[in-house]
Amino acid sequence: MSRVLRLVGGRVYDPANGVDGELRDLWIEDGRIIADPGAEVPKHDTIDISGRIVMAGAIDLHSHIAGGKVNLGRALMPEDHHGHAHGAHGRLRSGSGAATPSTFSTGHRYALMGYTAAFEPAMVPANARHTHLELADTPMIDKGVYAMLGNDDLLFRLIQSGAVQEEINDYVAFMLEATQAIAVKTVNPGGISAFKFNQRKLDLDEPNAHYGVTPRHILLRLARAVAEIGLAHPLHVHCNNLGVPGNVETTVKTIEAVEGWPIHLTHVQFHCYGTEGDRRFSSGATRIVEMLQRHSNLSIDVGQVMFGQTMTESGDTMAQFGNRVLAEPERWLCMDIECEAGCGLVPFRYRDRSFVNALQWAIGLELFLTAPDPWRIFLTTDHPNGAPFTFYPRLIRLLMDRDFRAEMLARIHPAARRHSGLAEIAREYTLFEIAILTRAAPARALGLADRGHLGPGAAADITVYVDDADRERMFGHPVLVLKDGRVVVRDGRIVAEAHGATNVVRPEHDPAIAGRIERFFAEHMTVRLPHFRVSEAEIESRGGRIQVRETRRRSGAA
Amino acid sequence: MEARLEEAVCPFCSLACDDLHLKRTERGGVALVGPECPLARTGYIEAGTDEDLPPRIDGQAVAESAAIERAAALIASSAAPLVAGLAAEVDGVRAALALADACGAALDHLRAEGLMRLLLPLIERGAVQTTLSELRNRADLVLVLGPDPRRIAPRLIERALPPTGLFVQEAAPRRILFIGGVPETELAPHLSVQVIPAPTHRLAELAGALARLIAGKALPRPEIAGVPAARLAELAQQMRDARYGVALFAPALLEGAEPELAVAAILHLIQELNRTTRWSALPVAGGDGLIGASQAMLWQSGVPLRSRFTPEGPRFAPHRLAADRLLREREADLLIWISAFRPAPPPEASVPMIALAHPETRFARPPEVFLPVGVPGVDHGGAAFRMDGVVALPLAPARASTRKSAAGLLAAIHRALPMVAR
Numbered sequence: 001m002s003r004v005l006r007l008v009g010g011r012v013y014d015p016a017n018g019v020d021g022e023l024r025d026l027w028i029e030d031g032r033i034i035a036d037p038g039a040e041v042p043k044h045d046t047i048d049i050s051g052r053i054v055m056a057g058a059i060d061l062h063s064h065i066a067g068g069k070v071n072l073g074r075a076l077m078p079e080d081h082h083g084h085a086h087g088a089h090g091r092l093r094s095g096s097g098a099a100t101p102s103t104f105s106t107g108h109r110y111a112l113m114g115y116t117a118a119f120e121p122a123m124v125p126a127n128a129r130h131t132h133l134e135l136a137d138t139p140m141i142d143k144g145v146y147a148m149l150g151n152d153d154l155l156f157r158l159i160q161s162g163a164v165q166e167e168i169n170d171y172v173a174f175m176l177e178a179t180q181a182i183a184v185k186t187v188n189p190g191g192i193s194a195f196k197f198n199q200r201k202l203d204l205d206e207p208n209a210h211y212g213v214t215p216r217h218i219l220l221r222l223a224r225a226v227a228e229i230g231l232a233h234p235l236h237v238h239c240n241n242l243g244v245p246g247n248v249e250t251t252v253k254t255i256e257a258v259e260g261w262p263i264h265l266t267h268v269q270f271h272c273y274g275t276e277g278d279r280r281f282s283s284g285a286t287r288i289v290e291m292l293q294r295h296s297n298l299s300i301d302v303g304q305v306m307f308g309q310t311m312t313e314s315g316d317t318m319a320q321f322g323n324r325v326l327a328e329p330e331r332w333l334c335m336d337i338e339c340e341a342g343c344g345l346v347p348f349r350y351r352d353r354s355f356v357n358a359l360q361w362a363i364g365l366e367l368f369l370t371a372p373d374p375w376r377i378f379l380t381t382d383h384p385n386g387a388p389f390t391f392y393p394r395l396i397r398l399l400m401d402r403d404f405r406a407e408m409l410a411r412i413h414p415a416a417r418r419h420s421g422l423a424e425i426a427r428e429y430t431l432f433e434i435a436i437l438t439r440a441a442p443a444r445a446l447g448l449a450d451r452g453h454l455g456p457g458a459a460a461d462i463t464v465y466v467d468d469a470d471r472e473r474m475f476g477h478p479v480l481v482l483k484d485g486r487v488v489v490r491d492g493r494i495v496a497e498a499h500g501a502t503n504v505v506r507p508e509h510d511p512a513i514a515g516r517i518e519r520f521f522a523e524h525m526t527v528r529l530p531h532f533r534v535s536e537a538e539i540e541s542r543g544g545r546i547q548v549r550e551t552r553r554r555s556g557a558a
Numbered sequence: 559m560e561a562r563l564e565e566a567v568c569p570f571c572s573l574a575c576d577d578l579h580l581k582r583t584e585r586g587g588v589a590l591v592g593p594e595c596p597l598a599r600t601g602y603i604e605a606g607t608d609e610d611l612p613p614r615i616d617g618q619a620v621a622e623s624a625a626i627e628r629a630a631a632l633i634a635s636s637a638a639p640l641v642a643g644l645a646a647e648v649d650g651v652r653a654a655l656a657l658a659d660a661c662g663a664a665l666d667h668l669r670a671e672g673l674m675r676l677l678l679p680l681i682e683r684g685a686v687q688t689t690l691s692e693l694r695n696r697a698d699l700v701l702v703l704g705p706d707p708r709r710i711a712p713r714l715i716e717r718a719l720p721p722t723g724l725f726v727q728e729a730a731p732r733r734i735l736f737i738g739g740v741p742e743t744e745l746a747p748h749l750s751v752q753v754i755p756a757p758t759h760r761l762a763e764l765a766g767a768l769a770r771l772i773a774g775k776a777l778p779r780p781e782i783a784g785v786p787a788a789r790l791a792e793l794a795q796q797m798r799d800a801r802y803g804v805a806l807f808a809p810a811l812l813e814g815a816e817p818e819l820a821v822a823a824i825l826h827l828i829q830e831l832n833r834t835t836r837w838s839a840l841p842v843a844g845g846d847g848l849i850g851a852s853q854a855m856l857w858q859s860g861v862p863l864r865s866r867f868t869p870e871g872p873r874f875a876p877h878r879l880a881a882d883r884l885l886r887e888r889e890a891d892l893l894i895w896i897s898a899f900r901p902a903p904p905p906e907a908s909v910p911m912i913a914l915a916h917p918e919t920r921f922a923r924p925p926e927v928f929l930p931v932g933v934p935g936v937d938h939g940g941a942a943f944r945m946d947g948v949v950a951l952p953l954a955p956a957r958a959s960t961r962k963s964a965a966g967l968l969a970a971i972h973r974a975l976p977m978v979a980r
Contacts, residue, residue: 085871
């Protein structure tokens, strides 16, 4: 039996268990948190964290960290790597990149910020093996991927052939298992396919030129499939019309299109624009907040913009082709992928003196600060699209520190300041709320029952901070991070390299669907189905560990 | 992993065909039954028998542990090691990169020259690209620029351009145009083929002229690189009228003083066409595990091949870090040569060499350490990337073999490496 570890004297913020800043000790055994043993104290080691703030390890549910488009981003921006390189250190590998860090650096930086899990939200199924190869080289954190569906010719043909919902459900379940994914994402539903047929925009009720299928139809079929096969995480939606002024209307209609089935809207900031004002570009945050109040089936993550150089990497070729004119430096890449999806890369520099960028920044903060329920909003920058994830500590300070916010607001483009209601918002997030946004809520949203909290039975992923009034410094430099009960970061240095699990789901489905998909691959694709599928053994042979998360099959209307 | 002879994945080029039928021959040999492909046929023949071959130090057979120890000692005493060849499947490359990072090596791949011709223009301007299944199902017009890319990927057109696709019907058969090159082997009769004669080394001018025409500008001269302006105008119109065009070209095969200018011009032309219709480029590159090596290097270090692991981190220097130059200028003092797919000859080198190489490799002089390695997809499994960089396929062994993988041997050397002060 391994030795018990006791963290003594910390102030614990554990929203999942209703703990709001109470002084209590944490007891750890075999990588898990155990109940306070009371009077019968076992032999144990002690770490004194008196006066420190304690939370579960943080979880990023939307961060582009691995796979084809990320690697293309690395190739496209040597500048991002030349200026941000570090050598190997002991057994820790070298790496480089600020916006598009290499895999080892990604894992190390997340751990140094107290994050113990991150999820790659846009895996093209054909790119699954590549994505899992990259994750095999991403240390420190637990991980998982969302399979991108909704633009693939296979689904269009199923719909066109009159497939009943059960068949769609089987197809979704099959694809999740075949690609070792935990959730389903749809990016510009129907739009990536439409771009291949030379359509340049696609509204919610606009049919695909070839198939005649609308985004609304795809959304409804997929949202229902995800719910019925019983995934914890709802359909993860990147709406149509990303970045287009006035797109908040599309976003609102998208929420209504799923007819009450659960839905998660990602990087809503980029889908939250009105056309008011003399510049025909305005904040739609109040509309989204209204929708959050009205629809309990809705959750969002923000995709906050922070100022500086980054690389935008998206599955949305249609939008990124349009954005090419904004590229800085001037280069851009779009790719159509395997009759499934695509990707588009555009380097970007967000400037506080640009009206549009400044208003994007303000809109993100408006969303955070006026959202009614911290359990249904998650802290993201859509790394690296709004900013690299390393900006999270500064973002947390913006949410927790009104004076700091006012200081930043004073520096942005004056017209953007006037167009935003941000100056009037007094709200400051509490530590308890930050722990919801970055721990408890994402764990619940993804069905990670033993993560994101500190109750008995939870994995001992624990982050300890100094209670510093400068919240950016505090969240940027935890003094202690434990991964599965082992100290991995101490005083801002990695002291041990951990290897996290790959979280997957295995929803039940009729195996007959495999035959149909196999025929499609044999007749039309350039890979056969057995070679498309990624096996558990492949992940395990590279040192990975599969963690199957629970699904609860259900049927009938929401 | 269980050996496979049906629906086998071919490791010998970046098409990674996964429909091979293999058979066992005497003494553990593997042979291609079909479909026919010269690279696959040769690759399986060269893989030879399953005889277990001993490692060698200075040409003398030794125990594996002795060879590994000697390799680790050579690396530990090297100030400027170079990992070259780097021809391994993805796990072999990952192990090579881990070792290179630990000892501060420079990295090159034996086919990196062609990759750089693509990468440098890509960094300048970007591209619009596509993958093999899109080509197969959408392309109504295919433009092949320069030498026939089937030299690198023999079954490319057979696999990617059958008579019909999801969006290509027999009633409107696809057209394939060659410019600056000719089909070097027979094409299926269903393809409507045209050849526009033009000098291969002047593709940059031709692609530039087409881009001008696409942008609605007139050409400054009545002919460009010997092709009449009217013929180019006609071609530009055909390209504009395509629903989904694909440009195929093999950067490594391009001729002329500055082939990357031709690549840049082609990438630009394809980007411009997308203002009104859909076109994509599909650069045909790879072989010897190039695409997987390029991908793994990028994700592990953030920088492309032809980089060095310095104490300050990985540094990309595409011209300075070519293996031939480093060896010629004596900027490397140790060559770690990796070539698992075929007996590729190592570069001339006056420095000590550790070779993790195909058993049939011929050396000008015996390397200090020679560790024969198995062939990926024949002796052991792994993963192989296709030319489009998107699809990676699983490799399975085709025979029960005791030959060691490059990945395993590199990891063993790495473990034996004393922690050296960097």
